Amino acid sequence: MNTDQDHKTIAILGAGAWGSALATLAAVNNHELRIWSRRNELSLSEAIANADIVLFVISMKGVPSVAAQVEEIGISKKTILVTATKGLDPKTTLTPSKILQETFPDNPIVVLSGPNLSKEIEAGLPAATVTASHDLVAAETIQEVxxxxxxxxxTNNDPLGTELGGTLKNVMAIAVGVCAGLKLGTNAQSALITRALPEIMRIGTHFGAQPETFLGLAGLGDMLATCTSPLSRNYRVGMGLSQGKDLEQILEELGSTAEGVNTTQVLVNLANREGIPIPISRQVYRLLKGKITPLEAVGNLMDRELKPESCDILDESVG
Structure with missing residues (x-):
């Protein structure tokens, strides 16, 4: 049980499945919780007033505007800002933590990410995650919460890698969902997941992330969870595409956000700008745009130029 000194007031911005799961976890340790969403009666200013921690668990499209509102209301420089959102901003191509860092340059910023399917968390099943920050004390505070x-x-000190691991695996989960839906077998799914990892590492290290982060919970761990479970929304997008459904129908059936759809578009723009090879992500992009069929996407990947597997995954000339 927490002592009075450990007791924190936490504003959770976002009342979706993941926000609710994180509220359940924090409640175990008897912290004071204020849950805000655009649909409840609690105002944003009431939620963040004198909060020790402000946790962003909203969709990517809402991060810039909500961050701006929080800035306008005002918070203490001691308040720890945590992002559990996975995505890339279409306008700036920034991650959520980068948006928070630019908006609140004097506050500690922490990324929370890992193989955490919200339904399993709510059910009390065992799981693990990562809190990452350049401010170790802040990361350890969220760890204890x-x-x-x-x-x-x-904890780790690589918030960018932790965030990109959680963001980019959503694109790969769409690809694996297609593979599963086409019933291509365990061999094909294993090969796809294995080749997806160096693609994610290539992107992340290009922007300064630490390669070892992608071999941990926020990288490989999160990808395995999202790429192998029907609880994953992005995996289900891939399954729907494999069944010939159009994207609009799939998203309507999901009834919730699948961040991998938006991330794919931004990722392709980033890769084009930076010259980063992303063969798997590019096929997902073409599939989402309706330019190819699921079987054509598989064929395009299988027909790529032959090469040694032992190519350096950090070499940007390697796909």
């Missing part, structure tokens, strides 16, 4: 007997939290 959410740690429990069934939720293990690790």
């Amino acid at each position: 959410f740690s429990s007997d069934y939720f293990r939290v690790y």
Whole structure:
């Protein structure tokens, strides 16, 4: 049980499945919780007033505007800002933590990400995650807030890598969902996931992330969870595409955001600008745009130029 000194007031911005799951975890440790969304009666100013921690668990498209509102209302420079949002801003191509960093340059920023399917968290099943920040004290504070007997939290000092691992795996989950929906077999799915990892690492390290981060919970761990479970919204997008459904129908059936759809568009723009090879992501992009069929996407990947597997994954000339 927390001491008075450990007791935190936490504003959770976002009342979706993941926001609710994180609220459940924080409640285990008896923290004061204020949950805000655009649909409840609590105002944003009431939610963040004197909060020790402000946790962003909103969709990517809402991060810039909500961050601007929080800035206008005003918060203490001691308030820890945490992002559990996974995505890339279409306008600026920034990650959520970069948006928060630019908006609140004097506040500690923490990224929370890992293999965390919200329904399993709500069910009390064991899981682990990562809190990442350049401010180790802030990362450790968030670690203590959410740690429990069934939720293990690790820290690292690579918020960008932690964030990109959680963001980019959503694109790969769409690809694996297609593979599963086409019933191409375990061999094909294993090969796809294995080749997806160096693609994600190539992107992340290009922008300064640490390669080892992608081999941990926020990278490989999150990708395995999202690419192998029907609980994953992005995986289900891929499954729907494999069944011949159009994207609008799939998203309507989901009834919630699948960030991989938006991330794919921004990622392709980034890769074109930076000259980063992204063969798997590019096929997902073409599939989402209706330019190719699922079987054509598979064929395009299988027909690529032969090469050694031992190519350096950090070499940007390698696809």
